[in-house]
Amino acid sequence: MTIQFDAVTLTFGKHKIFDGLSLKFGCGKIFGVTGANGAGKSTLLKLAGKIINPDSGKVTFPDEKKIAALSPEMKLYDGLTARENLKFFARLRGKILSDEKISELGRRTGLDMKTFGDERTENFSTGMRQRLKFAILLAVDADIWLLDEPTANLDDAGRENFFAEIQAAKPEKIILLATNDKLEADICDEIITLPL
Amino acid sequence: MKLSRCRFDAVSAIVRKDFLLNLRRRATFAAMMMFALTATASLSLSTGGALLDEKFLAAILWVVIFFAAGAGIAGTFDDEAQAGTLPTLKLYGDAQAILFGKMFVAFLSLVALSTFILPIFLILFDVGVEKIFLLLVTVLLGLIGLSAAGTLTAALTTSAAVKGGLFPILLFPVTLPIFLPAIRLTEISFTVAPVDSSLLVVVAAFDAILILAASILYDYL
Amino acid sequence: MNKIIFLLTAAIVVAIIFFVPPIKGLGELAKIIFFHVPTAWVAVVAFFSSAFFAAKFLRTRDFSADELSARAAKLGFVFVLLSTISGAIFSKLTWGAYWNWDPRQTTIFVLILIYGAYLTLRAAVTDEKIRAKVSAVYSLLSVLTVPFLVFVLPRMYFSLHPSPISSSGVEMDSAVVIVLIAALIDATLIFIRLMRKGD
Numbered sequence: 382m383t384i385q386f387d388a389v390t391l392t393f394g395k396h397k398i399f400d401g402l403s404l405k406f407g408c409g410k411i412f413g414v415t416g417a418n419g420a421g422k423s424t425l426l427k428l429a430g431k432i433i434n435p436d437s438g439k440v441t442f443p444d445e446k447k448i449a450a451l452s453p454e455m456k457l458y459d460g461l462t463a464r465e466n467l468k469f470f471a472r473l474r475g476k477i478l479s480d481e482k483i484s485e486l487g488r489r490t491g492l493d494m495k496t497f498g499d500e501r502t503e504n505f506s507t508g509m510r511q512r513l514k515f516a517i518l519l520a521v522d523a524d525i526w527l528l529d530e531p532t533a534n535l536d537d538a539g540r541e542n543f544f545a546e547i548q549a550a551k552p553e554k555i556i557l558l559a560t561n562d563k564l565e566a567d568i569c570d571e572i573i574t575l576p577l
Numbered sequence: 578m579k580l581s582r583c584r585f586d587a588v589s590a591i592v593r594k595d596f597l598l599n600l601r602r603r604a605t606f607a608a609m610m611m612f613a614l615t616a617t618a619s620l621s622l623s624t625g626g627a628l629l630d631e632k633f634l635a636a637i638l639w640v641v642i643f644f645a646a647g648a649g650i651a652g653t654f655d656d657e658a659q660a661g662t663l664p665t666l667k668l669y670g671d672a673q674a675i676l677f678g679k680m681f682v683a684f685l686s687l688v689a690l691s692t693f694i695l696p697i698f699l700i701l702f703d704v705g706v707e708k709i710f711l712l713l714v715t716v717l718l719g720l721i722g723l724s725a726a727g728t729l730t731a732a733l734t735t736s737a738a739v740k741g742g743l744f745p746i747l748l749f750p751v752t753l754p755i756f757l758p759a760i761r762l763t764e765i766s767f768t769v770a771p772v773d774s775s776l777l778v779v780v781a782a783f784d785a786i787l788i789l790a791a792s793i794l795y796d797y798l
Numbered sequence: 799m800n801k802i803i804f805l806l807t808a809a810i811v812v813a814i815i816f817f818v819p820p821i822k823g824l825g826e827l828a829k830i831i832f833f834h835v836p837t838a839w840v841a842v843v844a845f846f847s848s849a850f851f852a853a854k855f856l857r858t859r860d861f862s863a864d865e866l867s868a869r870a871a872k873l874g875f876v877f878v879l880l881s882t883i884s885g886a887i888f889s890k891l892t893w894g895a896y897w898n899w900d901p902r903q904t905t906i907f908v909l910i911l912i913y914g915a916y917l918t919l920r921a922a923v924t925d926e927k928i929r930a931k932v933s934a935v936y937s938l939l940s941v942l943t944v945p946f947l948v949f950v951l952p953r954m955y956f957s958l959h960p961s962p963i964s965s966s967g968v969e970m971d972s973a974v975v976i977v978l979i980a981a982l983i984d985a986t987l988i989f990i991r992l993m994r995k996g997d
Contacts, residue, residue, distance in 0.1 A: 776954070798931065
């Protein structure tokens with residue numbers, strides 16, 4: 382199972398972000414993607430997930446594999462409760478979550494479902510939303526994780542939880558992590574630095 | 578089989594999710610209803626007492642439904658794009674499941690709209706319905722096509738990031754094959770004239786064509 | 799190609815003025831039909847061309863196909879306007895009114911609406927990748943109305959418009975037929991020439 386970039390070129394307006402980029406990502410490692418703001422870290426993740434297509438070149442993507450992602454661009458439904466959000470996104474992937482499973486996901490991500498589960502997320506802090514997104518990531522059971530600054534709004538305990546989960550998940554997933562954070566970069570096995 | 582099962586799950590999840598959200602935030606829905614009510618009332622008021630023929634009444638009914646539907650379904654994807662939930666929905670949801678989920682939501686809200694506005698329309702314009710069953714079937718068939726074309730057009734305007742005004746302009750010519758026969762059928766339902774069932778076939782056929790086209794074209798947006 | 803088109807056009811104009819007999823009871827102005835029919839034909843050809851290149855763009859993501867689709871639509875819009883105006887004049891002469899929502903008038907009016915909506919959409923989107931994509935989708939969605947306009951609409955409403963293919967040829971003077979066919983070819987050549995502008 383690999384994601385492969387072959388001579389990928391992408392332009393936004395007049396600005397050429399990638400010009401003949403070739404890369405390969407496989408299982409068992411955390412691939413860190415670093416680079417200055419505007420270097421195209423998030424864009425690289427979107428290409429890897431086939432959320433956008435290159436102008437030329439090819440991104441080869443394993444068939445039938447499912448993606449999950451954490452990104453500041455991806456918001457949750459503020460009109461729904463934490464539990465409803467979690468159930469909804471799992472359901473989109475054909476999974477029905479039991480109450481025990483929800484409590485377990487809450488424990489693993491540090492979001493107390495007894496207290497906050499039935500509260501609408503519009504009242505949540507950024508950190509709590511991030512924990513909920515993290516719980517969704519774990520709930521959908523994907524093969525590919527695309528993580529864009531995943532711990533940016535988490536406190537120390539939240540980071541510890543996250544790092545433990547990502548290490549545990551590593552062997553059977555393709556994990557791409559876009560970051561400029563020292564601690565996040567430290568858990569990566571391989572770092573790709575994008576030039577501006 | 579497993580795939581289709583998963584899609585059905587996803588479609589029903591989207592329908593339920595939108596239903597819950599609409600129930601909690603009634604703004605869009607209320608706007609659609611109020612639009613229909615205002616349009617109907619102002620037309621009835623300004624033509625008050627005048628004897629209007631069935632053709633004209635049928636046309637008015639569909640014009641009201643068209644523009645109220647515009648107010649209701651133009652934001653199908655725009656609301657999610659503005660709230661920032663669209664990328665999340667697109668990532669976790671299968672594209673076809675999203676399209677059909679949204680189409681079904683649009684259809685249900687149009688059915689609710691018609692249930693609300695049709696009796697008011699009939700009373701305010703003092704219309705005598707001769708063939709109630711034909712009227713109901715016509716409205717339902719018309720709404721199916723309108724939801725299919727409307728949902729794709731809403732996806733298109735969101736993808737293009739163009740604002741509201743363009744939606745009815747783009748939608749109208751595309752739904753014309755639904756509207757003209759539907760207006761004729763509605764007119765027939767108000768009179769004792771014989772039913773031209775080939776027109777029902779035309780509307781149903783275009784419903785199918787629009788659903789199929791929406792399904793194919795959505796993948797390119 | 800320019801010379802051929804110029805000569806053909808000149809020849810047709812001369813033929814219309816001097817050789818085609820005046821249409822009975824309608825006067826010289828009725829000869830506008832030699833302008834109306836070819837422009838209507840090109841408007842429809844342009845519509846299908848635009849949809850064809852739109853489909854080609856979606857399949858290949860080749861931006862030159864998008865450009866051709868857009869150009870066909872722009873030309874189509876001009877031709878459909880010319881055809882509508884000339885048709886309305888002819889309608890006034892023959893039926894006594896500029897406009898009466900005859901099925902063919904409805905068809906051509908819907909074409910104006912579609913072309914207008916398509917071009918407005920193009921004007922509203924600034925990003926060229928997105929513009930190409932959404933306008934191609936709209937072009938293909940709008941082409942679905944054609945079977946309705948061609949097959950259903952004329953059966954729903956009684957039409958006064960002469961059928962373009964059937965019997966009419968029999969009653970027409972052979973000079974009229976020849977000039978009309980020449981005018982159709984000429985208009986098509988003009989359309990192709992304009993499509994290739996810039997090559």
